[in-house]
Amino acid sequence: MQFKDYYQVLGVAPDADEKAIKAAFRRLARKYHPDVSKEADAEDKFKAANEAYEVLGDAARRAEYDHLRASGYRPGDEFQPPPWAGQGQGGGGFEGFGDSGFSDFFESLFGRGRSAGPGRARTPADVRAHLDIDLEAAYAGSRQRIDVNGRTLEVKIPAGIAPGQSIRLKGQGGNGRDLLLEIGYRRHPLYELEGRDVIVRRQIPPWLAVFGGKIEVPTLGGNVNLNVPAGSDGGRRLRLRGRGMPGTPAGDQFVVLEIQTPKPSSEAQREAYRDLARAFGASVEDAAAE
Template identity: 55%
Template sequence: MQFKDYYSVLGVEPNAGDAEIKSAYRRLARKYHPDVSKEAGAEDKFKALNEAYEALRDPARRKAYDQLRAGGYRPGDEVPPAGFGGGQGGFDFDEVFAGGGAGGGFSDFFESLFRRQGGGGPGPQASARAQGMGDTRARLAVSLENAHRGDSVRIGIDGKSFDVRVPRGVRPGQVIRLARQGARGGDLLLEVEYAAHPQFEVDGRNIIYTLPVAPWEAALGATVSVPTLGGRVELKIPQGSEAGRKLRLRGRGLPGPGGAAAGDQLVELEVQAPPPRADGQREAYEKLRDAFAADWRRD
């Protein structure tokens, strides 16, 4: 297996804090998301970002990766089988993997490092531990889209495949029970967690989305298309909006239990000035500068 430097993929130093790693991931994921990027190879870069973030966002997974990285491997170096699992000071990788992450399709390197004995087909994966009288407990990462729709997903645990119905509006910490699918005839207990998402954050049942807007959109108002868990919708940006303003899309969050009202999607405006890439654009910026007084900050 070829070693991957997940820190380089995200453009951060190995000693980066969790907030810095998260910020780098969100910035790059927005840049290379297949729905918006026109750059060549954007889809592959997006997948690489997802894999790197899944490896580093969880403290136990990051510790496991750092233990391997400490061996002096460089990107592209072949990692012998002994480099995984037993070569890492007895660290039990089977105890740390928590799901398929943002979209699945991870590399053989990721699979070998975090799913040493896993497998069982595409989709979310989980690592299982026998509990008590034969019940088996595992963690299951589901996408926000899965939680919003209430899909069935296929998971692999220790070489077995299962089709699991994800309840609509499922919350982290809830347990899905598969009767008689655990060790020694016991039940399989799947504790739900949300996989990292390149665009959205979760606050209760509300979804948080950061929308980049141009200065003229914020100043003059505009109608723009924004993604939601249920598909894209048109959002009206009021005239005179400022950076940090939050607009609410009612009912566009995660569903409530038992038919209760869904949460909302909160769209936070992030005003960005596109860099001038042509003479005409630079001239437009110069005219804008001249049109406003030098003391506009005081105003």
């Protein structure tokens, strides 16, 4: 059989970090998924990307593979499994994919499918897919319909699920395999995330920053009133404890204040700005120059 370079399959460098490897797999999975791609060899490319991610996305398997690769093997080299390699026995056409969904090269290193040793029953490899959801769905939990292999499935999204976590659908991958749905978040027009903390920016007028007061703030759980302390500067972060993403513990929401200066639309308002400049010891000309 021939040696496979899994880094080359995913199109990443050997020193790529976990995030880069995951992103490369997602890109290829979306491109070559049999339900989407019209290319004649899309299914084989999808399986190759899935196999590469099974190795490089697992710290223990990647360490074993890197040890082997460091011995000088290159793509296409004739390969003889080392004594420490996996317990399963490859067979049949060496360059193809068996009924486990993995190539014989993979099985020669790590065993058939996910079997852990001799005599253990073979478990078919999982099928992986990616599902992007709205932040609101991740916050509250929801049910969503997805199309997989020509079938429509209803998926329960648990509240608080984080990007990168997966939902396992037993037996829904076809041929007795499980379907693993890796979750991602769609970009939100209002909220940003820092771990489980939610960030929202809120504009306030100068007088509210000076004198303080209450403002209404949106959260994923509904609008709440927030007290702005007197003397607040732009960029100040105010905490709404427990208003972030669910979890143990739950995240917080931070409101970042942005001071917005209203544009004068009348002579009375322009005169008010002149009075403000004089009160702080600046002439109107100085204020205009600035």
